[in-house]
Amino acid sequence: MTIITVAAVGITxxxxxxxxxxxxxxYGFYLSAGAGLFILFYGVQKLEGILRVVKxxxxxxxxxxxxxxxxxxxxxxxxxxxxxxxxxxxxxxxxLGSQIEIFGKLSILAVSAPxxxxxxxxxxxxxx
Numbered sequence: 001m002t003i004i005t006v007a008a009v010g011i012t013x014x015x016x017x018x019x020x021x022x023x024x025x026x027y028g029f030y031l032s033a034g035a036g037l038f039i040l041f042y043g044v045q046k047l048e049g050i051l052r053v054v055k056x057x058x059x060x061x062x063x064x065x066x067x068x069x070x071x072x073x074x075x076x077x078x079x080x081x082x083x084x085x086x087x088x089x090x091x092x093x094x095x096l097g098s099q100i101e102i103f104g105k106l107s108i109l110a111v112s113a114p115x116x117x118x119x120x121x122x123x124x125x126x127x128x
Contacts, residue, residue, distance in 0.1 A: 006039055029091055040083055070115050077107045 013035030017028035051072070058068050081104025088097035
């Protein structure tokens with residue numbers, strides 16, 4: 001599948017959900033959430049190929065694996081948080097969507113804190 005297929009799925013789901021909104025609003029939500037999940041899982045499959053290439057780069061430049069895993073966690077948190085937040089906001093629950101975004105940002109901060117500390121320690125060594 002390509003971006004054209006994913007775009008077609010998204011546009012079709014939106015058009016059908018718009019039609020269903022007048023009759024049964026919840027069916028439109030289910031349809032758009034299902035299309036969103038389809039696109040989410042398709043995107044995750046695309047990430048597998050990218051991860052292989054990035055791992056090869058990591059091995060060739062001898063980067064600490066902790067940094068790579070931290071980066072991947074941050075990408076995952078962002079992707080899932082934005083997806084969940086978007087669903088909430090699209091269905092009129094902006095407050096809940098904003099709370100998910102804040103929690104995602106705090107989670108990224110928590111995951112990245114050890115990397116920031118390692119960077120500061122490295123800078124300290126260079127300053128001495």
